[in-house]
Amino acid sequence: MDAMLNKLILKYEKGMKMKILIIEDTALKLASISRVLKNAGFTEIDSEKNLEDGLNAIEKSVKSDDRYGVIITDMWYPREDRSPEEQCGLELVDTVKARGYNIPVIICSNQQYRCENALGEVLYKENGDWDKELLISLVKKAYN
Numbered sequence: 001m002d003a004m005l006n007k008l009i010l011k012y013e014k015g016m017k018m019k020i021l022i023i024e025d026t027a028l029k030l031a032s033i034s035r036v037l038k039n040a041g042f043t044e045i046d047s048e049k050n051l052e053d054g055l056n057a058i059e060k061s062v063k064s065d066d067r068y069g070v071i072i073t074d075m076w077y078p079r080e081d082r083s084p085e086e087q088c089g090l091e092l093v094d095t096v097k098a099r100g101y102n103i104p105v106i107i108c109s110n111q112q113y114r115c116e117n118a119l120g121e122v123l124y125k126e127n128g129d130w131d132k133e134l135l136i137s138l139v140k141k142a143y144n
Contacts, residue, residue: 018069018143019061022047023054023092024108025077025085029124033072033108033135040136050078051088058101068103070119070142071096072135075109093117104142108135 020042024030034045046068048054054073061067075089090113093105097117104119112123120138124130 018042018139019044019046019066020139021045021054021057021061021068021071023049023051023071023073023077023089025049025074028126029074029110032128033124036132036135037139040139042139050080050083051086051092052080054092055095058096058103059099062101062103067101070139071103071105072108072139073105075107075111075113089113090115106135106138106142 020037022030022033022045024033024047030047034047037045046057048057058068058071071092073089073092075087076085077088078084079086079088089107089109093107093115094117096103096105105117106120106122107113107115107118108122108124110124110126113121115121119142120134122131122135122138
C-alpha cells in the first residue's frame with residue numbers, strides 16, 4: 001500500500017483522535033476552547049502558555065513522528081515563561097511554516113486578525129458569544 005492510503009486508514013481507525021495543541025496563556029479562554037473541542041469529540045488536546053514552550057512541544061511532536069494535526073494559537077502571549085505578553089502568534093505561524101512542519105495553524109484571538117499562512121481565524125469573545133462552530137469546522141478541515 002502506498003503511504004497516502006496508510007495515512008487515510010490510520011485516520012479512519014483513530015476517529016477524532018487527532019492531536020491538537022493550544023497555545024494560550026489565559027486560563028478561562030483555554031478552558032473554553034478545550035471544552036468546545038472535547039464536546040466535538042476531540043480528546044487529545046495539549047496546551048502551552050508561551051511561545052518557547054509551544055515551539056518545543058511542536059518540535060518534539062514532529063521528531064517523535066506523533067505530530068500535532070492542528071495548532072490553535074492566540075496572538076498575544078509571553079515569549080517565554082514569566083515574560084510580558086508580546087504578539088507571538090504571528091511569529092508562531094511564520095516559524096511553523098519556515099521550519100516546514102506542515103501543521104495547520106488556527107488563530108483564535110479576541111482581536112480580528114488576517115494571516116495568509118494560517119488555516120483560518122476565529123474571533124473569540126469572553127462573554128461566550130463567539131463562533132464555536134467556525135473553530136470546529138476549521139479543526140475538521142485540518143483533519144481532512
